[in-house]
Amino acid sequence: MSTDTRTAAQATHPWWALSSLLIGLSIIIIDGSIVNVLLPDMVVDIGLTQTDAQWVNSIYSLVFASLLITVGLLSDRFGRRLLFLIGVAVFLLGSLGSGSAQDPAFLIAARAVQAAGAAMMMPSSIAVINVLFEGRQRAAAFGLWGAVFGGAAGLGPLIGGWLAQDFSWRWAFLVNIPIGLIAAVLVLKTVPESKGPRARGYDPVGIVSTALGLALIVFALIEGQSYGWWTATRTFTVGPLELQEGGLSIVPICLGLGVVLLAFFYWWERRLIRTGGTTLVDLSLFGIRRYGFGNVVALVVSLGEFGILFVLPLWMQSVHGTDPLTTGLILATLAIGTLLSGGAARHVSALMGPTRVVRLGMLLEVAGIVLIGLTLSVERSPWWLVLALVVYGLGLGFASAQLTNVVLADVPGEKSGQASAMTSTFRQVGSALGAAVLGTVLFASLAGIMTNDLAENSSLPEAKQAELVDQIDSTAGQAIIGLEQQPEMKEVVTEAKSAYTSAAKVTAAVAAGFVALGLLVSFGLPRDRRPEDELQHAA
Numbered sequence: 001m002s003t004d005t006r007t008a009a010q011a012t013h014p015w016w017a018l019s020s021l022l023i024g025l026s027i028i029i030i031d032g033s034i035v036n037v038l039l040p041d042m043v044v045d046i047g048l049t050q051t052d053a054q055w056v057n058s059i060y061s062l063v064f065a066s067l068l069i070t071v072g073l074l075s076d077r078f079g080r081r082l083l084f085l086i087g088v089a090v091f092l093l094g095s096l097g098s099g100s101a102q103d104p105a106f107l108i109a110a111r112a113v114q115a116a117g118a119a120m121m122m123p124s125s126i127a128v129i130n131v132l133f134e135g136r137q138r139a140a141a142f143g144l145w146g147a148v149f150g151g152a153a154g155l156g157p158l159i160g161g162w163l164a165q166d167f168s169w170r171w172a173f174l175v176n177i178p179i180g181l182i183a184a185v186l187v188l189k190t191v192p193e194s195k196g197p198r199a200r201g202y203d204p205v206g207i208v209s210t211a212l213g214l215a216l217i218v219f220a221l222i223e224g225q226s227y228g229w230w231t232a233t234r235t236f237t238v239g240p241l242e243l244q245e246g247g248l249s250i251v252p253i254c255l256g257l258g259v260v261l262l263a264f265f266y267w268w269e270r271r272l273i274r275t276g277g278t279t280l281v282d283l284s285l286f287g288i289r290r291y292g293f294g295n296v297v298a299l300v301v302s303l304g305e306f307g308i309l310f311v312l313p314l315w316m317q318s319v320h321g322t323d324p325l326t327t328g329l330i331l332a333t334l335a336i337g338t339l340l341s342g343g344a345a346r347h348v349s350a351l352m353g354p355t356r357v358v359r360l361g362m363l364l365e366v367a368g369i370v371l372i373g374l375t376l377s378v379e380r381s382p383w384w385l386v387l388a389l390v391v392y393g394l395g396l397g398f399a400s401a402q403l404t405n406v407v408l409a410d411v412p413g414e415k416s417g418q419a420s421a422m423t424s425t426f427r428q429v430g431s432a433l434g435a436a437v438l439g440t441v442l443f444a445s446l447a448g449i450m451t452n453d454l455a456e457n458s459s460l461p462e463a464k465q466a467e468l469v470d471q472i473d474s475t476a477g478q479a480i481i482g483l484e485q486q487p488e489m490k491e492v493v494t495e496a497k498s499a500y501t502s503a504a505k506v507t508a509a510v511a512a513g514f515v516a517l518g519l520l521v522s523f524g525l526p527r528d529r530r531p532e533d534e535l536q537h538a539a
Helices: 003-009 014-033 039-046 050-078 080-100 104-132 135-166 176-190 204-227 250-275 283-287 289-305 307-319 324-332 334-352 354-375 382-408 413-457 462-474 479-483 487-524 531-538
Strands: 236-238 241-243
Touching (some): 014 104, 050 104, 080 104, 080 176, 204 250, 289 487, 324 382, 354 382, 413 487
């Protein structure tokens, strides 16, 4: 009997254990989506520059994705509950630093500490769920996990907008401290410790190469729009290295180095397997068809799932001038869908099987994103997006958690930490890539459409037209709000709002295409096991 089986039997109240984990999980998901609505107040309060603001937002995803594989292995080695609790402590330390920061550099560093704690908590929580639950109960548990995941992502902008408007942006971070302490106490009381089998030695080369490789790739994906995908649109300086504007951008350099490091990592792991050394990643996991194929689905679907949520706040604030609280409130309605589908996941999965539930979720996501694209309008209120967001949320709740359940269904319990960390990494990298690709589509479409519209309908000189297009594009559309206060710019503002809406529709179509591709790829997953097969597998 494995160590996991013994510790799973000690959980007399697994649903209480799940609730404790979800409280902790909610704060790390919220803090991944809360910052966008806080940035204007941070700029005024501690003097963030445009570059600082980008780093405050992106450092979280960068550190989070680059550490997931390493901490997944550590959770299997030293204990999932222990790593989760250490993660809570580190996350709260970062939250305290973020909430008390007096300068941009300290705030960015504190956000990196937050992300390191979040990276410890995420795979540990998934691994514990995979160990504590089996069969249909596992489907229900991951359904609730998905509901909290999607709901918290939707509530982040709402909570951030409310706190920034009625209190201070600092409380968006400081409020994590009491919630995190409550979660830690509950986890100590309700969650049994579980570990994988003991292994000798470590893989420092694997740890460094995979963490640095992922960090470089995610950096490139996040900063491509800022620094230029090939030609540098602004100067990059770090230490003695300086890449001038107009020359080669830092982005392809980082992307290339990251790919080389990950290729080296794969070669190194294969070498360790041949020589009997301790590896960071168990490559044999990808020989499990459901796991290997499911991770491909997770990567592809993540390209479109959360990218659309990057587009909507920018569009609402630029075209309709919504304040942070209103923007957050509209986006938070997707949580209605995720909570409903998460609550129904157990029963729907029992009827259809988890793999079909994943496909149903992706189908609803495609329908929701298409409906979002059809609803976007300069004339109609953004509140009309609520119905589309609820449909999208329903799909997110079904697909997100049940995909995790499907991917891990055939993974041995003793390897849950490492396996779930790899899956989370695929999803995080997919989300970063999706935001980068959809951001590029949005702003390239905005610049192209507006350039054509002004050329056809404006009497302004060509140089002035180009200047206005660059101003609106470089500010992600926020310059429209200022131009609207100038009566002589009424014609330009009309064209800009129309172009932004058309660009957002194009972006929504691309996002729907990514999720539809994930749906198509999912038909390569094996069939779900029948109940009698589940009993045999559990034995």
